[in-house]
Amino acid sequence: MASISLKKLNKTYGALKVVHDIDLEIADKEFIVLVGPSGCGKSTTLRMIAGLEEISGGELIIGSDLMNDVPSKDRDIAMVFQNYALYPHMTVYRNMAFGLELRKAPRDVIERQVEEAAKILDISHLLNRKPKALSGGQRQRVALGRAMVRNPAVFLLDEPLSNLDAKLRGTMRAEITKLHKRLDATFIYVTHDQVEAMTMADRIVVMKDGHIQQVDTPQNLYDRPVNMFVAGFIGAPQMNLLPAKLTQEDGRFFALVEEHKLPLPQSFDRSRLLAYEGKDVVLGIRPENFHELAPADIDPANSAPFHAVVELAEPMGSEVHLNLIAGGRNMIARVSPRFRSKIGDRVSLVADLTNAQLFDPQTERSILY
Amino acid sequence: MQWLEAFWTKEGKGIPKDAPKRTGLPLFAEIIAREWWELVKLNLLFLLFSLPLVTAPAATFATATICRMMVEDRPVYLLRDFLEALRAHAMRATVWALVAGTAVIIGVGAISAYAAAARTSLFYAAPLALSLVVTLFVTLWAACFVMVSVTEARPFWESLKLSALAALLRPLPLLAALAFVAALWIAHILFYPVSVFMPAVMNFSLGMFAVAFGAQGVVAQVLARSEEENTIQEP
Numbered sequence: 049m050a051s052i053s054l055k056k057l058n059k060t061y062g063a064l065k066v067v068h069d070i071d072l073e074i075a076d077k078e079f080i081v082l083v084g085p086s087g088c089g090k091s092t093t094l095r096m097i098a099g100l101e102e103i104s105g106g107e108l109i110i111g112s113d114l115m116n117d118v119p120s121k122d123r124d125i126a127m128v129f130q131n132y133a134l135y136p137h138m139t140v141y142r143n144m145a146f147g148l149e150l151r152k153a154p155r156d157v158i159e160r161q162v163e164e165a166a167k168i169l170d171i172s173h174l175l176n177r178k179p180k181a182l183s184g185g186q187r188q189r190v191a192l193g194r195a196m197v198r199n200p201a202v203f204l205l206d207e208p209l210s211n212l213d214a215k216l217r218g219t220m221r222a223e224i225t226k227l228h229k230r231l232d233a234t235f236i237y238v239t240h241d242q243v244e245a246m247t248m249a250d251r252i253v254v255m256k257d258g259h260i261q262q263v264d265t266p267q268n269l270y271d272r273p274v275n276m277f278v279a280g281f282i283g284a285p286q287m288n289l290l291p292a293k294l295t296q297e298d299g300r301f302f303a304l305v306e307e308h309k310l311p312l313p314q315s316f317d318r319s320r321l322l323a324y325e326g327k328d329v330v331l332g333i334r335p336e337n338f339h340e341l342a343p344a345d346i347d348p349a350n351s352a353p354f355h356a357v358v359e360l361a362e363p364m365g366s367e368v369h370l371n372l373i374a375g376g377r378n379m380i381a382r383v384s385p386r387f388r389s390k391i392g393d394r395v396s397l398v399a400d401l402t403n404a405q406l407f408d409p410q411t412e413r414s415i416l417y
Numbered sequence: 418m419q420w421l422e423a424f425w426t427k428e429g430k431g432i433p434k435d436a437p438k439r440t441g442l443p444l445f446a447e448i449i450a451r452e453w454w455e456l457v458k459l460n461l462l463f464l465l466f467s468l469p470l471v472t473a474p475a476a477t478f479a480t481a482t483i484c485r486m487m488v489e490d491r492p493v494y495l496l497r498d499f500l501e502a503l504r505a506h507a508m509r510a511t512v513w514a515l516v517a518g519t520a521v522i523i524g525v526g527a528i529s530a531y532a533a534a535a536r537t538s539l540f541y542a543a544p545l546a547l548s549l550v551v552t553l554f555v556t557l558w559a560a561c562f563v564m565v566s567v568t569e570a571r572p573f574w575e576s577l578k579l580s581a582l583a584a585l586l587r588p589l590p591l592l593a594a595l596a597f598v599a600a601l602w603i604a605h606i607l608f609y610p611v612s613v614f615m616p617a618v619m620n621f622s623l624g625m626f627a628v629a630f631g632a633q634g635v636v637a638q639v640l641a642r643s644e645e646e647n648t649i650q651e652p
């Protein structure tokens with residue numbers, strides 16, 4: 049059993065508080081991803097779980113035991129770092145066996161574990177080579193293998209793919225996901241690549257300035273961000289956040305953005321909207337919710353025309369990212385490459401508000417959730 | 418320290434998985450290129466443990482054990498494996514050294530005697546050739562015996578039989594290995610004093626490595642075959 053719970057966990061360096069009272073429950077065998085901008089405390093949190101960093105306050109519980117003062121080596125945890133430092137003078141085999149040797153495991157056990165891990169990671173042919181000759185991906189796999197042979201209950205991975213090129217990242221991402229399925233271990237994975245977060249995680253923890261912003265499944269995080277930060281952080285290109293005014297007409301709510309009167313879905317919680325009637329709000333619309341033509345499957349009652357001036361068109365192959373200006377505001381729409389437009393054109397799109405978000409401009413919190 | 422870290426973390430060009438495996442001489446060169454530092458250390462270990470002289474045979478077997486692991490591309494823990502092998506083979510190595518040493522000395526004695534005699538009378542050419550061949554065979558046999566012993570634990574007589582078989586079955590790679598060993602020593606003599614440290618640095622381990630490399634195929638073959646025979650006979 050390797051469920052992990054963080055209770056009011058925090059970390060201070062002198063007067064500087066870098067992790068603030070983090071509460072988090074991680075289930076056994078879960079794949080948790082920590083994301084957030086640089087310096088938000090992801091690595092620090094991970095290192096506290098690993099025992100590489102002293103815990104300034106709060107509790108760390110693994111399984112049912114308080115781990116605050118348990119030394120790193122007794123936590124049944126393996127950590128893979130960003131720069132996957134391998135011992136350069138040791139062969140791959142020795143690098144992988146090292147942890148077990150320190151624990152005085154019998155030779156045949158070490159051999160079996162190393163060979164098994166090597167087979168899973170497809171690096172059997174590298175076992176007697178030195179790291180020097182290995183490519184980045186191969187080294188990465190060795191680093192993973194080194195963690196694997198210890199057969200830990202918890203894997204901690206701190207941006208393990210950040211040094212790899214895009215193609216290799218893709219394959220390694222899949223490898224790690226497969227590994228998780230196979231190993232029956234709890235994974236905590238730090239990244240600032242949201243594609244990694246979205247594709248790998250059972251649940252994502254979004255952090256900012258040492259605070260947890262939201263913990264949820266990738267889809268929920270995307271569909272129901274609790275605040276503007278999460279809304280802007282998850283999804284690429286970013287969600288458009290437009291200043292708007294909330295009004296009510298004939299029992300229906302509308303968001304007024306410049307000259308546009310955008311109908312809000314009936315499914316939105318009326319009582320919450322009422323509190324903001326006549327007030328300023330921030331309307332969030334994802335770029336893919338602008339369409340060049342209204343698709344057949346959207347409810348016309350939840351959509352409205354939207355006019356904007358094209359500032360830049362970025363063809364991505366399968367789609368085009370239109371950088372638009374509406375009422376002095378920059379925004380982005382994802383449209384089909386069939387949509388022809390020139391810079392400076394005033395285009396007419398359809399805004400679908402089915403998945404729109406509303407935020408309080410002062411607190412930046414979601415009005416809907 | 419920055420450059421040091423860069424040196425560590427700089428990516429290599431990678432090792433392809435499906436690259437056709439080298440064989441023969443290219444493989445021999447590849448392993449030496451990869452393991453040369455280990456071979457130097459191994460040579461040192463051999464010399465160190467041969468100093469008391471009585472332990473020299475055991476050190477020979479231990480060196481052979483390590484070389485065999487390198488040939489088979491198995492992970493080597495130099496000191497630990499060396500000491501383990503030293504202990505495991507001490508008895509057999511001593512017997513081997515006495516018997517093989519005596520045989521080779523007699524052989525060499527016979528060769529030089531007949532060679533001297535052959536100069537005066539052609540009548541001695543035949544026994545000279547015979548003693549040459551026999552001595553050479555005994556040498557190959559002795560080398561094979563070392564390799565068979567360090568490859569698989571078998572009773573003494575069985576190892577003896579199997580190594581004779583190995584020496585007869587495919588003597589060519591072994592002869593090449595012995596020629597390589599001879600070349601090492603000739604180089605040492607020829608390039609003296611430049612090559613003064615050659616024996617201290619690599620002659621023993623490299624020579625043994627060549628023998629292990631040459632013997633590996635046939636030793637595996639005879640061991641596998643005898644295994645088959647044993648399992649067929651048993652039930």
Ligand SMILES: Nc1ncnc2c1ncn2[C@@H]1O[C@H](COP(=O)(O)OP(=O)(O)OP(=O)(O)O)[C@@H](O)[C@H]1O
Pocket residue numbers: 061064066084085086087088089090091092093240
């Ligand atoms: N030893 C230290 N002393 C003082 N401050 C530190 C120390 N280590 C980290 N910090 C600060 O703690 C904060 C969190 O650092 P941390 O490494 O956890 O960020 P991160 O989320 O992992 O960022 P990145 O994505 O860049 O890796 C940063 O502002 C950093 O400057």
Ligand SMILES: [Mg+2]
Pocket residue numbers: 090091092206
């Ligand atoms: Mg970090």
